[in-house]
Amino acid sequence: MPGEKILLVDDDPTILDLLSRFLGGQGYDVTAAPDGHCALEAIGGEDFPLALLDLKLPDMSGLTVLSHLKTRSPETEVILFTGLAALDSAVQALRLGAYDYLVKSELRLPELLAVVERALERRRLTLSNRDLLNNLRQAQAELARRRAQELLQIRRIGEALARPLTPEQLVEGLIDLIWEGLSLAVLGLQIQWQGDNPPNQVYRRRTDLPPSAFQNFKDWLNRELLFITQGFPTNLGASEAPGKKPQKAMLQERVQAGEVLGLVAAGRKQPFTPEETELFRIFALQGEAALKNLLLFEEVKSLAIRDGLTGLYNHRHFWEILPHEVEQSRRYQQPLSLLFIDIDNFKKVNDTYGHHQGDVVLKTMAHYLQEAVRHADLLCRYGGEEFVALLPQTPREQARLLAERLRAGIARMPIPLADDKILITVSIGVAGLEPEMDGEALVQAADAALYRAKQTGKNRVCSWGED
Template sequence: MRILVVDDSAVIRKMLEEILVAEGFSVTAAPDGIEGLEAVRSGGFDLMFLDIDMPSISGLQVCRMLRNDPQFQDFPIIMLTARGQKQDQFWGLETGADAYMTKPFDRDELLETLQRVMSEKERRSESPKDLTVALSSDNDGSDLIFRAGEVQETKLFKMTLVNSIYQIATRQSDLVDTCRAISDTLSSVVEFDIAMILLKDDNRLKLFVYIYRPTTRDFFVQAKKRLMDELMKDADSGELEREGIDVELHDPEHNMMKAAEEMSLAGFEAAALESKGENFGMFMMARGHRGQFKQEERDIFSLIARQSAIVVDNVRMYEKIKRFAVADGLTGLHNHRYFQEQLEKEYSRSRRFNLSLSLIMMDIDHFKDLNDTYGHQQGDVVLKGMAGVLRRCVRDIDLVARYGGEEFVAILPETPKKNAVIVAERMREMIENMEFEGRDEPLKMTASFGVSGYPDDNIKTRLDLIARADEAMYQAKRGGRNRVALYTPEGRASQ
């Protein structure tokens, strides 16, 4: 097996040659990219080790030119670099290299990588291609220099990054997966410890946090505060801040709190996410031990942030359209149709796996009197407030919906009735203690609740579950309102 080593360092060429010859390989060395290209095109080589940083033309340019030639699209190339920067690895693999190694490397790592690349080549093709291409006798290499000059490495790198971002858009992922994929793409080309994507969603903020290396909680707090300071430059952000922030942490390696020593915010970079003239969030990266970000890293970050804004905005709009299709326009809760669909699914799942399922129905007490006295706009304020209370009282796996008028429902999967009663009582107490905004003074309201459950209440269909909860709720009304009633199999509601 013949191997070509292309590296401008005589030390590296000699080291590779000694290791490979000792393993029985035939080795030829070239000191730069032009001689390397000539050697490959002269034929007879089975694999090439190719340095990235070389005079005349870089290894990236050599790799790109070989991959653009159909005869060399499958020729095995292992990239070498002494810099160890993430963009080198990303760009090396994107230009078509089969593997990437950072100097210095040891014998075992070298041979393991070599074996893996050759095994992959054998799987791709049952028979090796004839790689022999004779150079014309009058070719002195000037045509190769000319072709290399046409390879605009920086532009290609940026185009490849942009393409990587737009590939995310084609996956039809939700907002969570999209933001994580964007952060992972940034991590593949820039060294940092933590990234955050902060999005404005109606009157709240949604913060996605991505931890890539051991950090401290204090470092996380510093980075978050710095990001919020950047956001607060927007005049509207104060209102958003008061409404609260939903934080979603992605730390698969459990790096939070793993740092052995205190970390300061050495490097910080943030960019606004803008699309169609709207500023809808911020993108940030930060690191502690490796100092400030270099200009090259900041440029890469800015490019990814600009392109990501378009992708994220499209996903936001798509999810908003989906929410509108299943949401109640006034309260933002799920609508009646979606509730019926999900209840059918949960009921079928509960029957199949013998799981508990509870349903809570709620009706606002004296709501008609409220509308008659204060008007329907005041009634809308109360309905929105009630929806907020119900959201805060349930788990992520539960579903809250507006059933119709002043009635609301909550589906509690894998929850026995006795636990559902506790949830309903918590809802009732929060509503009783809440003050709703009124025209002249705060208003006090109450609500009545009914609870039913499968398999306790002789339930045969989802409609039985609704009917039992409805019956219990009206029993609570008849019992004096502002209470929780539990349906019993005897047809009576206990309070």
Template sequence: MAVDVKEYEGDMSNNRHNELTHVTQRLRRVLSKEVDVSVGHQQFLSDILLEAKELLNVSRVSVWLFDDAAKPSKLINYANTDWDGLITGPLPELAVQDYPNYFRAIINGETISANDAMTDARTSEFTDGYLIPQQICALLDAAIFQNGLAIGVVCCEGRFEPRNWLQWEVVATELIADCCSRRLLVHELWQMQQRLTEMAFQDVLTGLNNRRYVMDYAKSEMSRHQRADRPLSLLMIDLDRFKLINDKYGHDGGDEVLKQFAQCCNSLVRTEDCVCRLGGEEFIILLPETEVAQAMSVAQRLKEKAAALEVQYEGDIIHFTVSIGVASVNLNMPFSQSLKAADQAVYQAKAAGRNQIKLAL
């Protein structure tokens, strides 16, 4: 019986179309799921890789990212279908100089469909150290793009025998790489948002929390302490005669004093305490679960430690003292009222000769 070539080619085309449609639908469904991108790459990419492993019927799928997309020197393995859970050890790496042909292809954005990985010029470099020990015979690797640059690769591995990769499988792998690119972009945007949030609530010079942060934090802590009927205390600290330090050593010298005093505060307080630079040479320490008598003890230790601090700057040693106001936070009033009371106590400490501690009345 004669075979109609055109009919046969049409059937093959329809089959490829159906396969691609099926793959696209499955990948779109996976990609639409909400995932937590604040976790590691293995966690937020694993569902895509597992889907790829099943779709392509391969032994393993992994994601490798360049250390620097603009000037790559190595690929780092961030996600792998062989891994389970959070990865704590060092991640596997591949250096450019060891695999020049492979890296050249990926950097150029090529999709590598190596039917026989041991003879393909782009993958045969892996023979002794990677392919033979793990019995990998076929590789289908697609570059992951962002902003027009290859930032990494999705690697699909077939074990035990060479394999003729079908066209729909090549296209599917490229779609998988695009899915990974989208997830990685969401992760990058999340990281950027975190950095912006930190900048919004962080003092750039000292690295401490800023006024905006402490006002929000105090509100939530007051609510918590009020429900539990627990004490909350506050220290307000002002560096004595700070203008004279700026006049003598310049603002760079003054900045060094502020940074070292911030470190002094952090070294003294507990993890749960909140240290903040209010502005200029003024600092606040919020002390949860702390009676005012205990807060006075903290203030005394801080005053002594500040007086003993020697700030080295351009061959000179800068000494300074601090005046501290201590207040018990009134949980039934706005935080600004307690802040004002502590501020008044600081003025009293200044009036008493500086290097003093005063309790707000």
């Protein structure tokens, strides 16, 4: 290629001048050296893609110059000039890395030019192959690094989500791990829990993302989650999607466990690689597995503290919570009251209609009581046909009024049993926490008031401490 540098080493001034002018006329940049020392000095100052080297120099062997050339720049191609008597040296030079040799007495300029061009072309190919090999090695090393990083991230997310988590910890942990594992502009996760509870919404965004773009992303994710909860698929085509995608490149995956649905989505300007897409999918699958574990854990925990028939908290949970509520009442000097509720003549219901219909009565009663008390109140099935309602921040007088409303409402409530409807009544004992009482004493007081209600005719409310 014209413009490339060539080192020409020969002690014959005529050849040196002839070849310098000829190769210079072909566009090459020629540096002429009449002996070995001049050649070594030139080699020390710059690199030459090609050297034309006479094997017989007045001050040293051309093989010495060749050795220096190859040591400094292994990619430099060398063409040797030799006489017929020095063919053995030429063969040795080829073993040392020379490209070719030409016999001086048979030298023809067109032939020389052809050899020069072939030698330089080989050098270009050698350098190109070396660059390709280096790039391949770098790509392989980068791929191995990325694979190792991806495996580490997958292991980290697996370890982080395998621990017992609250719903809030789950969504926060998952969003943080995805944000750390992928280069994103914006990331969002929403999970719609069962019932009327609002969804968990967690977002991450780059600080340079405009507020309007962030709001567009949140609006879009809200629409997408609503869309899938109504039974439509995600990952729709642009014409089918419920709203314009807020980022040029988007990833989204559904997260589902039973009736709990969620959606995780990520966006940025640059397209996602197949590896990033797959890693995002793995993150979502890990999150889904963690969500299933969470729901299973919550179910098992609920079985331990809830009554299997009515769904209310059970006797054990009541006694676990009671000391805490008593302590809170003392600390903040707030009243605390307890209702002890018993269905009157419940044995007669079981004997007349059977235990299955008796269960219907218990479930109907539990539902009625649950609707009548506050969310802050603790309603439990204490055992058999007995229920308790622990009422924080409620003085005994207000608790008695609530008890009277419950008694009157239940007495007017027909309960369908098989082909019949029956009316039932309840007796209720009311007690308020006194300064000398602990939790157990509060329960005993309410139980004593209930006993008095039973003994004085049933279907009535009695308060502890009243005549």
